[in-house]
Amino acid sequence: MAPKGFPELLKEHEDELVESLLHWSLSNGLIMYPPNYAKYQANNAPITLFPTPFPKKLYENAIEVQEVFNELYVNVISKEKEWLIAKIKELSEFDQSFTGELFNIYQKILSENGGKLKQELSLGLFRSDYMINSVDETIKQIEFNTISVSFGGLSSKVGKLHQYLNNSGYYDDKYSMKYYDNEHIPISNSINKLAKGINEANYYYNDQTHNTKTVILFIIQEGERNVFDQRHIEYSLIENHQLKSYRLSLEKVQEEVVINNDKLYIKQTMDEVSVVYYRSGYGPNDYTSSKCWESRYLLEKTLAIKCPSILTQLSGTKKIQQILTNEEILKKLLPKIDTKTYNQLLSTFVKIYPLDDSEEGKYAKKIISEDSSKFVLKPQREGGGNNIYKEDIPKFLQKIDEKDWGAYILMELIHPPKYSNKIIRNDEIYNEDIISELGIFGSIIFNETTGEIKLNFESGHLLRSKFSSSNEGGVAAGFGCVDNIYLYE
């Protein structure tokens, strides 16, 4: 069945909908700080007026593979550690100042502690992102994020907003009935599920250290405009788990913490930290000085459970993603996987090529020299705004030494369906074609040395949409917006 079309509203009814949407967003924390903000004033977050159609089957597929994907990356980190480290070493050559620095910290900590980690337990809060491939109606993975996954907070909120608007009849021009069946516009429970992940890690830490009163440390960026997204998780931690959290930037960590017997404490109160949750530290810009690198080092070598650990963070690089699309490697990493699930995983992959001297790399170099219009070139970076698209690829590569091309991967472009939903930013409405990216959150607690998985669960969803005319989709960066799914069969 085709999805219902978007509600068509008279101008004056759309105005009413917009006012209600703004009031609801402001009343319920579906907000963001604007650029150059004052701390006491916030704006509604950029969102869509309506949920965007998404085939139910494909949403279910994405949900179904989440725990396997969580496990896959954990296996990379724990069971194929040597191999992962070798790869990271290679990447470090290309990217000494970031990947290299992270890897140095990892090595230094091991060597200082007789080759072992102080804390073997690790928390992963992951997000696997997909777009629909229009041609064969499958979901294709854009990337697998292993650090600082965002919008779990605002995603729950936008789902509630769309249901509120639907329940209030704003989507039905004539009779103010529910336009959608609420079951078809499910609310992501990511706020509570991500908080649950953190709370479970806290539990394991306390169990290990015979502790009871511990706190969570959020490592954050100074001036974070998307702070409310994080705060919603903090509020769930304290409300549902009586678990307090602190917030520190990498710049401030050293002044504000004390380490004693490898345990991490907040200096002011001597609260002991069970989990260090990074919402910063994923890119070079987060390390504004050597002080930040030292902070990272100090945090990493404590007993606190890191979300994520350095190896977990580095397992999420684009290079690893590329390698994992190899069928043999995939099977090796998931030896017990059944055929159905294996095929499901495989079906989410598009071709990703290395740009090195391997056979595959040579092949990739050849095809883009002929036609680069079907590809996106990605460096080993997180946070958006780093990719090079289509015709820009050859121009870009020309400017760098061919021996450095290995730092990039070349990925087939996915062509998702377009929808003419409406986006609201502040109070401006944009009625352009949009394309959407589905993210599925996942939480996993595991032993980085033994590979034992303590807990692994899917943790809600996120739909982000952007103008189909723009290449990137970062919400905070201003290209995209938070959306929600309207499931149809």
Next chain:
Amino acid sequence: MAPKGFPELLKEHEDELVESLLHWSLSNGLIMYPPNYAKYQANNAPITLFPTPFPKKLYENAIEVQEVFNELYVNVISKEKEWLIAKIKELSEFDQSFTGELFNIYQKILSENGGKLKQELSLGLFRSDYMINSVDETIKQIEFNTISVSFGGLSSKVGKLHQYLNNSGYYDDKYSMKYYDNEHIPISNSINKLAKGINEANYYYNDQTHNTKTVILFIIQEGERNVFDQRHIEYSLIENHQLKSYRLSLEKVQEEVVINNDKLYIKQTMDEVSVVYYRSGYGPNDYTSSKCWESRYLLEKTLAIKCPSILTQLSGTKKIQQILTNEEILKKLLPKIDTKTYNQLLSTFVKIYPLDDSEEGKYAKKIISEDSSKFVLKPQREGGGNNIYKEDIPKFLQKIDEKDWGAYILMELIHPPKYSNKIIRNDEIYNEDIISELGIFGSIIFNETTGEIKLNFESGHLLRSKFSSSNEGGVAAGFGCVDNIYLYE
């Protein structure tokens, strides 16, 4: 026992508290539009950093008398209607353009319908306001509000905020423990209780009219900056009672509604309105044109239950309040009252004098001509900013004809205790002595003709505080702020 002092925090810890307070307020709708606002941007509401001490016993007193006060006013309206009408007639003489207009509408509607109301059921959402009298540690009633009582929304929120700050250890400088026992800083459940009042009225309407699908109509001011206070009640209506609400200003009512067989409908959707809830219409400024008066007339003569009806609104004038402090009248209005409750009511009254030709009036004129420093002069107005204080009273009275003095009442000033709490507006902190006013909300559904009370319940609390140096305490007007109680024994 004396209350605990306010938390004393180091500057840097207060800064942390403030940041957390701002983030929480913005995330949870403890907000207000600033002057000249854009619809997509809101500020944290002015609040106190800490809850303000309030003797538990006095809080309980206020709670205990709420339902009796609700009943008292309902009895004025229904059982002493003739008397009330006579009083209103007198007041109309002084105030033709407001009280007079309201009274005209009331009379017109009766005369058009054979002396009867179309809808005899009436909903009261009231708030009785008190200050503590320092001298004898009793609560004294400031006024009894029968229309558009506000801050039931933000009050619930500020209670939650203070508990969050307390639970998070922000009030304890050293150990981040809970500074207060949460039981001592109770959260007002006014959002849900006021919504329950409205929902119950909706139920009675449906019962009467054999209806199922009805909606609530909020009559609002254009450009209301305190809109989120109202919205929280709307969200509770839809979330907890699946009850939709519309918002219309008196200006817009006529374009947007249809009346058919005395039933009120929203034109666009033909949703039938069960309850008209006035959050506007309480003062002359709300009637910007004759159109607004017509709107009021149109609404009043429908079958929809009004909150409040015209008589209910007018029963809340200062003049009636003054008369009700008379012991005999009080007893007549509450014939079945037990002595304890009767004394409790009486103990909340300060002297209020008329300024007319009665014996009491003459006496009042005499005492203020000698010393007006212990009094406040009040006109028959709602919404703050109308009172005349102390030394200003004689000057003010001189300017008006003595025959018009009857439009005012003269009230003894209450002298509440001062506390050096801190107020935050935007991100500025004011550390001045404050005084506080406790409001208790009450909901009542009754038959205006028979006096039968269908439902009567206390509906949460509100503490508003203001600099002790300022005379008035309006929050939206910028003089005061929303606070919460810290109960001590």
